[in-house]
Amino acid sequence: MHEMSIACSIADIAREQARAAGAGRVNTVEIEVGALAGVEVESLRFCWDAARSGPAAGAELVIHEIPGRGHCPGCDLECDVDFHVALCPRCEGGLRILRGRELRVRSLNVD
Ligand SMILES: [Zn+2]
Structure with a gap:
C-alpha cells in the first residue's frame, strides 16, 4: 500500500529528528x-x-491539506486544479501546477 510506505517514511524522519535533538518522545508530527x-x-x-x-509511538499526525492551484501560461489565468481539471477552463491550454504536489514534514514537536 502506497500510504503505508509514506507513513513509514514519516515515522523514520520523526525518529531520526528526535534522536538528533536528544528528545525522548515525539508529541506531534505536522505534514503537508x-x-x-x-x-x-x-x-x-x-x-x-x-x-x-x-x-x-504516541505521536499525533497533523495533516495540512494544500489545495491544488494552477496557472495557464497561454492566457494568464490562475485557477484551482484537481486530478480532473488539468486544462485551462478558459482557453483549454495546459496548466502549470503552482501548488498541490507537496508531501513533506512541516514540523515536529518533541520532548
Ligand atoms: Zn488559458
Missing part, C-alpha cells in the same frame, strides 16, 4: 499533503497508527 500528491489522507491516518513506533 497537496491535493495533487496522490495521497489518500484518511488512508494515511490509518497507516500512521501502524507505522509509528519507538519515540514516535
